[in-house]
Amino acid sequence: MEAEIMVCGGAPRRAYGLTANMVYMKALSSCGRISVSDDHGRWKMETMPTPRVMSDMIILPNGDILIINGASRGTAGWDNARSPVTRPVIYRxxxxxxxxxxxxxxxxxxxxxxxxAILMTDGRVLVGGSNPQENYNFTGVEFPTDLSLEAFYPPFLARKHKHLKPTVLSMDEILIYKKSFSATFTVPRFLRMGTVSIRIIAPSFTTHSFSMNQRMVVLKGVVVVAVSANTYKFTAFGPSTKEIAPPGYYLLFVVHAGIPSSGMWVKIQDST
Structure with missing residues (x-):
């Protein structure tokens, strides 16, 4: 098993103090990945297309990472940022x-x-809010308080992928550690058995650019068999340990050829 963590962007040293003089330093554009399951893990560094601070990072059901919100200059805090970054980035x-x-x-x-920002059951990402002012201030400032919501549609929701999208018909709602479970699903055009994976994502609590509890686990032992025309059944195993997936509720996705189904709520526990 390999477990990875990814960290992107942020502000350089001294950035916060300089905002008192209305100096807004360029944000960081670096991204780092590290395997926390490797005793000798090292950071692998990459560079985002644009610098970004105060971003939100969301794990998508197909394993891609959405980087959204934030600014390219300044830092977190009351009225401490300039140059908003309005174009999301997907990391594959x-x-x-x-x-x-x-x-x-x-x-x-x-x-x-x-x-x-937070992942929704249908694969969209709900994005909302922005309050860089010390009080709720809707007028007379460069970046007013914004209470609006909008939805980001990842590329896998495009109509051209509809024929590859699985639809879950029935499944076990309780998953037991190391125990097998099954579900049936349909897909208009099934490619091959090796293109199916089962993934669970913990619902995150996102605040101040940190998504607490966010994790995705790819389940082991997936076997897929045809039941009838366009209908299939998979069998997989629950997570191996509580360290990999603590007990609680998760969204389960069937991913076929990189295109996920809608998420189904499941509960992971020790036994029934």
Whole structure:
């Protein structure tokens, strides 16, 4: 088992203090990945297309990482940032180096301090908020308080992928550690058995650019068999240990050829 953590962006040293003089330093554009399951793990560094501070990072069901919200100058804090970054970036960890970042369509709203993002069951990402002012201030400032919500649609939700999208028909709602479970799903055009994976994602609590508890686990022992035309059944095993997936509720996705189903809520526990 390999467990990785990824950290991107931020502000350089001295950035916070300089904002008192209305000096807004350029944010960091570096990204680092490290395997925490490797006793000799080392940071592997890459560079984002744009510098970014106060971003939110969301694990998508297909394993890609969404980097959204934030600014390219300044730092976190009351009215401490300038140059909002409105174009999200998707990082694809399994692509070749230097081809992993893709820039997405821009939002019309700057989202700075106190913005947030969270994965929804249908694969969209709910994005909302921005309050860089010390009080709720809706007028007369460069970046007013914004209470709006919007949804980001990852590329896998495009219509051209509809024929590859699985739909879960029935499944076990309780997953037991190391025990097998099964579910049936349909897909209009099934490619091959090796293109199916089962993934669980812990719902995160996102605040101040940190998504507490966020993790994705790819389950082991997946076997897929055809049941009827366009209908299939998979069998997989629950997580191996509580360290890998602590007890609680998760969203489970069936991913086929990189295209995820809608998420189904499941509960992971010791026994029934």
């Amino acid at each position: 960890p399994n692509m070749r180096r230097y081809n992993r970042f893709s820039i997405m369509k821009a939002s019309s709203r700057p989202r700075l301090y106190h913005s947030s």
